[in-house]
Amino acid sequence: MADSDEPMVVEGGAGDGEWEGRWNHIQKFLERPGPFTHPDFEASSEALSGFHNIHVVDMDTIDLSNLNRQFLFRLKDVGQPKAEVAADFINTRIPGCCVVPHFKKIQDFDETFYRQFHIIVCGLDSVIARRWMNGMLLSLLVYEDGVVDPSSIIPLIDGGTEGFKGNARVILPGITACIDCTLELYPPQINFPMCTIASMPRLPEHCVEYVRMLLWPKDKPFGDTVGLDGDDPEHIKWVYQRSLERAAEFSITGVTYRLTQGVVKRIIPAVASTNAVIAAACATEVFKIASSAYAPLNNYMVFNDVDGLYTYTFEAERKDNCSACSQVPLDMRFSSSSTLQEVLDYLTESSYLQMKSPAITASVEGKNKTLYLQTVASIEQRTRPNLSKTLKELGLADGQELAVADVTTPQTMLFRLSFTS
């Protein structure tokens, strides 16, 4: 987004990519006062005429299966980075627009990057990524005497879809409910039990999971170090054949190539229409917030057009003890004879934390001590014995603060240990 100090002015004349009447439709909302406008709104002819500077971050490349809905891409673009092709298309189609692409993961950038923006809009494909972005914007908040400095707030508009269902939400970090406040709205993915996959398949999906999880690592069909690549048709073909064999063994019908690919890649069906609806709703919110023309969505809308069209709009509430946005270190209650493994299980299994591979650090006798860290093999090995030790044995005291780092949040989370016995 452009520098906040300078309002963007409508400029006339054909020379600079403008033409007469270009802003007619939008001007009515920016230049005319009205009964429903936001109290902060000031109608004027010197107003935003379009979003001139937009940055796009996307780590993906274009796939053929994207073309049924991702309208900025064409057949010739398959294989190219999405961010770059999208930027190109828009900059060509919309004169004066300057989209800057970044063929990167959102986690490749730090706070100096994100701080420059007025608004962040997300169309991410995982809860982890959402939580990370959520955490990043929370980490930018500046507090003065326990009150948030409004100029440090960067609104986050988040949209997501699955088939014919979708949702759009507005998050004002530090003010409204954040992603983690409503983690229960994203229930964890359910995987099939291992015994079903290994010895008691009943559904075609079980057969595919057997091949993916057990047979592939055993047979290593494309080489010792070659992992299953859901995007490689040869790999899927191999899985499909073996799944058919597995299914035949148990008289299970229904294994198809499409089903196989769907299970391996965890494919979620998608259409142009639902994405258009949610993207439009998000864009409307961006417009409202950027122009102050109307009060933004407060703060969550769900959409479903399986049967007629259904929307439900509600205010998701902040959680006082939210793992991400509440300022207070979270309470953690364990008996002093509980093991570190139990603490680890709590961090990964509790529905409101849902961490992936947390690293736990504590300050013991004035020194920072890594109690357990999974993501670096050598440290994992060294700290693994700690998992079976009790909290007392590890030298932890009642009221002690534990720092936990995890891929779900860019900032370390603080917990306060309370011994129950």
Next chain:
Amino acid sequence: MAATKASKEQKYDRQLRLWGDHGQEVLENAHVCLINATASGTEILKNLVLPGIGAFTIIDGHTVLGEDVGNNFFLSQNSIGRNRAQAATELLQELNSDVSGNFVEESADQLLDNDPEFFHRFSIVIGVQLSESTRLRLGSVLWAVGVPFLVCWTYGLMGYMRLVVKEHTVIESHPDNALEDLRLDRPFSELTDHIQSYQLESMEKKDHSHTPWIVIIAKFLETWLTEHDGQPPKNYKEKEAFRQMIREGILKKENGVREDEENFEEAVKNVNTALNPTKVPSSVEDLFNSEQCTNITSQSAAFWVMLRAVKEFVLHEGKGCLPARGTIPDMISDSQRFINLQNVYRDKALQDAAAVAKHVESLLQTTGKTPETLSEKDIKLFCKNAAFLRVVHCRSLAEEYAVESVNKDEITSCMDSPDSEMVLYLMLRSVDRFYQQHSRYPGVYNYQVEEDISKLKLCVTSLLQEYNLNVSIKDDYIHEFCRYGAAEPHTVAAFLGGAAAQEVIKMVSHQFVPFNNTFIYNAMSQTSATYQL
């Protein structure tokens, strides 16, 4: 040829998982008509071209203006001065080479004057930003020939859709939360026989712990029925007692502690749904009693012939039940037991479908239609979805607009909340009136905004009076609608574009259920409502 088919399967993979190859085929044989390539129109078409609609034809007599390019992604600066249908067709066409794009450089009114039958060829007509008179003219032509008509209008921060179709049948409605068809309250003989083959008391632990919960509930239900005079558990107390009975059936270890038998836990959890009485849903009963089902003629659509056949089945072989659906949910069980149980239900479904097919055959014979018109596949699909069949009847525009048949009750009761979306509908109808009187929309130019407020208010009053609607509309809305100046902001047009396109896909594919019949979207509050007007 094979390469194109394979790449189409890949391209459309994500949507084929929703409406299947058969749904895609219907889509690819459809030809939709869009009237007016405004932002709303092109956004709707974008969401039809991307999924591979067979063909589209844009009818638009307008010349592209600067303001059109300002809110329309499918027009560019060098479209200015050209016909809007032609310019938009170019940029929409390049979204998908599988689709055939056409345009007619005339207004809808001109076509209605000179060649109304031009519209008969389309699978559906989408009319965008239409004046009331054009809307009503089109509505009447299309109603007479049974071509569905979708009216769309983006007006300021409001989106409006109206579906006009006399009768639309849906076999595959894909309900979100369908009840299972387990027949535990009225087991068919093959199911009873199968259940009888189990002796829970004499099973080894491994088998006992991997017996499907359907069998468990069936077994305990048998016992309950003999102990309760043939009456199944009915109220909460009885169901609790029944659950307890099942819990008691969990194997015990030598020390008396209960084993971990997840299948029994599943059984307990599923008691409520398992005891749901098997019956024909009232919605399906209503369809059985409808005129189209009662009077099958050689003109009857396949849907009604199959429905009548199912009705006959219910009265005869089905003994009051619909044909068995044939599916069971996954449950803890060893493979063999699950597959065997599943096959019992599957075979029953096949049997029932065959019986229905016989009724179809005799119906076709008596009405002089050839049996090839309905394949075994069609009949099986119909039977599988028998409990979820839906028929949508939307009133005509004429009925909605006529004083004698206006839906006063709905409008008045909704207006009990003066900020409900219904007020937006009434404002749109008032704006129609304004246009009729002044040949323009209110507040288009800045200088008009103030003076048009009182003029629009007069239209509101006359509308309410004409329809004898005892409701009041806040002045704020009248002011707001003048402020809008008939603007068509892109983000609102895009929302409507997605919503409308999906309704078109529903209409063409006959899968999923379309709305009935008025949809209002309020972009200001991000809320919406559906009314049957």
